[in-house]
Amino acid sequence: MALKITVIGTGYLGATHAAAMAELGFEVLGLDVVPEKIEMLTRGEVPMYEPGLEELLRRHVAGIEGSSGRLRFTMDFAEAAAFGDVHFVCVNTPQKHGEYACDMSYVDAAFASLAPHLKPGALVVGKSTVPVGSAQRLAALLPEGAELAWNPEFLREGFAVNDTLHPDRIVVGVDSERAEKLLRDVYAKPVTEGAPFVVTDFPTAELVKTAANSFLATKISFINAMAEVCEAAGGDVVKLAEALGYDDRIGAKFLRAGIGFGGGCLPKDIRAFMARAGELGADQALTFLREVDSINMRRRGHMVELAREAVGGGSFLGKRVAVLGATFKPDSDDVRDSPALNVAGQIHLQGGQVTVYDPKGMDNARRLFPTLGYAASAEEAVRGADVVLHLTEWREFRDLDPEALGAVAGHRVLLDGRNALDPERWRAAGWTYRAMGRPAA
Known part of the structure; x- marks a missing residue:
């Protein structure tokens, strides 16, 4: 009998996973427990921008003309439990307010709501990023x-759609051969295509994601620390990174210096990792992550x-600042935790007249920073600006015409916060171009 799958939580991770499972x-x-989200998804619309996701969703959502009809949505935990053989929990684990630790309330609520309705033989699969030790505790909540x-x-x-359908590895933490077999059945197609299938215990599976994110964060902060040294010594961090990247022990990825990392994963995950290590009495093992975080914020x-x-080196008062990204x-x-918006917000608070343009993030940016100025195009944002800040490396910005932009700018001064132009x-x-960790000219 073919396995039936439920996905608990239909945010960024859950909506992508649900659509990908239908595709498989x-x-x-x-x-989901949010009615508006369920209504959107049932119409074949996604509540976030992710290339290819809406097209994938519409290919499978029941009731949409031409779809496979393999994907439906509900708000009823009893219905989900009765329907599914394998239940993927994909809810959010944000940082706690005022703490480094991870907020497990959404995961706990999902397990508490699902557990009473589960049928014998059901497999619940956690996908959320959680502190190590959570799985053992949550297993005790299941009937x-x-x-x-x-x-x-x-x-x-x-790249979420491709990463789900064609993963570079599949990691499963299990404590029975049956659970392993069920997950091998779920991921049979990607495994056949060559995706490594790594079987571990619960703690190791929980640690893989936080360890991977901590390593990436460390690599980014390392090259940003080198950018600081390059500025002091008159070196060029882009050439330094190029030379380092040829060493296959190091590799070229994540060696672009700039204003650092942000988003909903890396910052909160490394902080939660530090907090959990402290609870386990292993805090000294991760003290270096404090410096990784500090370097990142310093950028x-x-x-x-x-x-x-x-x-001019004095005040931002009366100065027009264009922010691209x-x-x-x-x-x-x-x-979420966007370095670009953080920089824009700091300059605004110090009196600058900031105008932001982004190809996809305008609505979310307005909700988070309603007092900033927003423009409908890069040209409009730059019009009359005393300085232009390039802070998110969209292809659209790499393709801009410097001459056309210079014709509307107040001053042709560009700060490249991503070393991408x-x-x-x-x-x-005719622009004065300055980038982080590079010679001024």
């Missing part, structure tokens, strides 16, 4: 005859100081 051929029921497994997600925003302040220098990364509308091209058009 399973009957899928997605559950006799139901099992738990942990299967961390490794989605990259902007934002450094960009504000570069902008202050660019407008609001999202924490390109190909996403996610503005071509300095020679901008300087040839």
Whole structure:
């Protein structure tokens, strides 16, 4: 008999996972407690921007003309429990207010609501990023005859559909051969295509995601620390990174210096990891992550100081500042802990007239920072600006015409917070180009 799958929580992770499971051929029921989200998804619409996700969803949502009909949505936990053989829990685990620790309330609520209705033989699979030790505690909440497994997600925003359908690895934390077999059945297609299938215990599976994010954060902060040294010594961090990247022990990925990382994962995950290590008595093992976090946050302040220098070195009062980018990364509308918006907000608070433009993140940015100015295009944002800050590396910004932009700017001064633009091209058009960790000219 074909497995039936439920997905508990239909945010960024859950909506992507539900659509991908339907694409792999399973009957899928997605559950959420937010009526507006369920209504959107039932219409084949997604509440966030993710390339390819809406098209994938519309290919499978029941009731949409031409769809497979394999994907439906509900708000009823009893219906979900009766429907599914494998239940993926994909709810959010944000940072607690005023603490580094992870807020487990959404995960706990999902388990508490689902557990009483589970049928014997059901497998509950956690995908949320949780503190190590959570799985063992949550397993005790399940009724006799139901099992738990942990299967961390490794989605990259902007590439989530591909990362789900063609993962670079599948990690499953299990404590029975049956749970392993069920998950091998779920992921049979990607495994056949060559995706490694790594079987671990619960704690190791929980640690993989936080360890991976901590390593990436460390690599980003390392090259940003090198950018600080390059500025002090007159070196060029872009050339330094290029030379380092040829060493295959290091690799070139995540070695682009700039204003640092943000988003809903890396910052909160490394902080939660530090907090959990402290609870386990292993806090000394992760003290280096404090410096990783500190370097990252310092980059934002450094960009504000570069902008202050660019407008005369004194006050931002009466100065017009154009900010290109609001999202924490390109190909996403996610503005959570966005370095770009943080820099824009700091300059605004210090008296600057800030105008922001982003290809996809404008609505979310307005909700988070309603007092900033917003423009409908890059040209409109730059009009009359004393300085232009490039803070999110969208392709649209790399393709801008420096000459056309210079015709509307108040002053041709560009600060590249992502080291992603071509300095020679901008300087040839009469711009003063400055980037972090690079010589001024």
